[in-house]
Amino acid sequence: MPVTPSPSPPGTPSSAGELLDAILAQKSELFRGSREILRDSYVPARLPHREQQIRAVAEVLAAALRGTVPSNLLIYGKIGTGKTAVVAQVRQDIQRRADAAESLTFISVNCGNMDTAYSLLQTIGNTFAKSEADRIPTGWSLDRVQSAMARLLDAKGGIVVLVLDEIDRLVARSGDNVLYTLSQLNTQLDTARLAIVGISNDLKFTNHLDARVRSRLNEEKILFPPYDAVQLQDILRDRAREAFKEGVTDPGVIERCAAYAALENGDARRALALLRLAAEMAERDHAKRITPDHVVKAKNRLEQDIIVDCCRTLPPHCKVLLYAILQSYERRRNGVLTGEVYDGYRRLAERLGLQPLHARSISNYVSELESLGLIRATIVSRGRGGRTREIIVDVPISETMPALEEDPLLAPVGRPKPRGQMLLTNFDNPGRTGPF
Ligand SMILES: Nc1ncnc2c1ncn2[C@@H]1O[C@H](COP(=O)(O)OP(=O)(O)OP(=O)(O)O)[C@@H](O)[C@H]1O
Ligand SMILES: [Mg+2]
Structure with a gap:
């Protein structure tokens, strides 16, 4: 017998297309019109301080x-x-x-x-x-x-x-x-x-x-020259006036976006991205105004996105090395010594059918990962055993590992994600999600 869907309340969208139309038709509490105004591709009429x-x-x-x-x-x-x-x-x-x-x-x-x-x-x-x-x-x-x-x-x-x-x-x-x-x-x-x-x-x-x-x-x-914080505030105010309804940005929002971006080399793109994301965070909270807290959330989110994007573009052996470091770190939840890192890398490379690089190249890659801010390496003294470097991971493991697993090279060691199975949080290891 054919199954008859239960009748929806009047006005409820009945198909994915209608649902999308309904979402698009929803009036934003914050945005005046197009969100494109805060995007990179938009060329504003005025370019203050240029x-x-x-x-x-x-x-x-x-x-x-x-x-x-x-x-x-x-x-x-x-x-x-x-x-x-x-x-x-x-x-x-x-x-x-x-x-x-x-x-x-x-x-x-x-x-x-x-x-x-x-x-x-x-x-x-x-x-x-x-x-x-x-x-x-x-x-x-x-x-x-x-x-x-x-x-x-x-x-x-x-x-x-x-x-x-x-x-x-x-x-x-x-x-x-x-x-x-x-x-x-x-x-x-x-x-x-x-x-x-x-x-x-x-x-x-x-x-x-x-x-x-x-x-x-x-x-x-x-x-x-790079913009300073005050110049970035002017740029953001112009854009905010165009993009948002009146009075939806709380005091401190523009200033905070500008201050964060000024610390990041005075990058206007970063300042605009922060403001756009802060507005999106506010919308997700169903808030009527954008607050400085939304900017902090936006900053954390943007940093994570940047880190994950950065991991995606590493050269293959560097990805394998980072993956090996993350695996050891995830097991130990503690600093990993360089000797263990190299062993872990070699085992992983061999499993993936790669010819492992020499310790010298790996040591260069460790320095590269450190200069990218993905890990921190500190020198530790091991008594008579001499000195070695201890590596601490500075990226969210739960997001970085899946980003690395996107590379077909690392897919064979990635945890399988069977179709239809829900991803649950691993409570023994809250940093990681996966099917269990
Ligand atoms: N003075 C300004 N006033 C308003 N918007 C600005 C100003 N300077 C930059 N922007 C905006 O900041 C973003 C980045 O600017 P742009 O793309 O011109 O930077 P760029 O110097 O070309 O950077 P890259 O070297 O990364 O290509 C763009 O969205 C641009 O519209
Ligand atoms: Mg450019």
Whole structure:
């Protein structure tokens, strides 16, 4: 006999789709409108405390509006200091000057997303392709891509401003040959002229460049200093005014977000993330206002997320080492000596079918994990046995182990999570959850 579902009270969503619609339609007590305003991708109309940098970037690029090629420009500054946002804003302002649009093309590439020099040149060239037949396909030689790209630029002509965001990652990945090619492209072009704007948060990245490339790219240089706590407060107040309903942030909320982020290198991205998460924490508590306590919760949560993300990106042997350390630490709930760590690592590596690295490399990885703040190693004296290092884990084991187990390399040692079985807290070992 078919089972008839019991009737729902009127107005109750009856399908997952309707439930989602109902959630989306719920009016937020805190947010005025879109939450996107607190996200990284949102470019605010005003960028407080970057007036000087905006003027400096605009002065260099304004040459394009006068029909002359701007100098190449390098922009440096630590993370979250507004480099990308400032360049995006100046770009918008220049492009709004309509008569420039025809003879001026901006191309912005995030080099963090480019695997190879090939894909960079292909992306630049294809910006100008008018038809499918014009496009540069994959599989050509690098020389051929380079000349096809130059032809496409010349076919359009005019001034091309190429913004290479995270340029240091391009150099780290594929060397400086491609920058050599691009920085001397004007000698090969007939009707087009190229200016390069490089953005980097590695202040020393030009040290690794060929001297000719360095001097060509460095025609103009602008440094973005980190924000201090007071400047971060101004940035947050602007955004909070746009994002939240009036009066929902308690006194101390903005100040606390700014103070935490100022300690973290004056990173505006971090300050905004804290404010966004604090609002989400408040919503989860069904609170009508965001309080300083929500900021503290947000900070703890953000730190955990950062730690777990950081563990995910470690090189394979370093992951195995960290996993072995976590296993020993979980068993002992106490400091682990380096000798035990190395034995644990070797056993685990062999179980996973890996050739264990030598003690020297492992010792380097221990230092790396320490500098990332994932573990702490202190020297302990063992009487006549000499001195050794004792390792203490500084990450939440219950979240870090599953994050490491996501790597197929470590999946075989991860605790199985049978389908349909509930994850229960292990009360003998509260740091860990898993099926028992
Ligand atoms: N002066 C400012 N006013 C308002 N928002 C800002 C300001 N500076 C930065 N932001 C915001 O902070 C976030 C980070 O800024 P941005 O992406 O420009 O930093 P960045 O210097 O490019 O960092 P990274 O080196 O990590 O790429 C963005 O959401 C941006 O809108
Ligand atoms: Mg950036």
